[in-house]
Amino acid sequence: xxxxxxxxxxxxxxxxxxxxxxxxxxxxxxxxxxxxxxxxxxxxxxxxxxxxxxxxxxxxxxxxxxxxxxxxxxxxxxxxxxxxxxxxxxxxxxxxxxxxxxx
Numbered sequence: 527x528x529x530x531x532x533x534x535x536x537x538x539x540x541x542x543x544x545x546x547x548x549x550x551x552x553x554x555x556x557x558x559x560x561x562x563x564x565x566x567x568x569x570x571x572x573x574x575x576x577x578x579x580x581x582x583x584x585x586x587x588x589x590x591x592x593x594x595x596x597x598x599x600x601x602x603x604x605x606x607x608x609x610x611x612x613x614x615x616x617x618x619x620x621x622x623x624x625x626x627x628x629x
Contacts, residue, residue, distance in 0.1 A: 535559075535584065546587045546594070553587050553594035560603035561615075567622045574629040575601070601628055 535558040546553075560575075562568040578584050578601055586599040598605075602625050606615030 535579070548589065548594060551594050553596060555596050558585070558596075558598065558603075558605075560605060561607050562604070563616075563622075571622055571625055571629075574626065575603075578629055601625065 562572055562575075575584070584599050584601060585596050587594050588597045602614075602621070604614055604616060604618070604621060606613055609615035611618040611621070
């Protein structure tokens with residue numbers, strides 16, 4: 527296993543906005559961690575993910591059991607260093623190419 531970058535996102539409690547499932551309603555935040563390999567392609571992907579985050583594309587608000595909460599958005603993230611593609615982890619030889627195409 528090589529070295530890894532671990533972007534950590536901390537989303538606080540807030541109120542949803544127009545376009546969310548229930549605008550104006552409070553939602554639960556959370557801590558979100560993703561993994562990228564520490565190499566040239568991983569660093570390039572980290573920069574693209576940062577831009578996506580700054581544009582509000584990384585997360586979305588979903589309603590679950592009558593409660594609004596922050597979840598990952600449509601951009602795929604590796605949330606585990608292992609477990610393979612089926613568990614959002616590595617190894618996944620196509621991930622950096624796939625996420626690059628989305629970004």
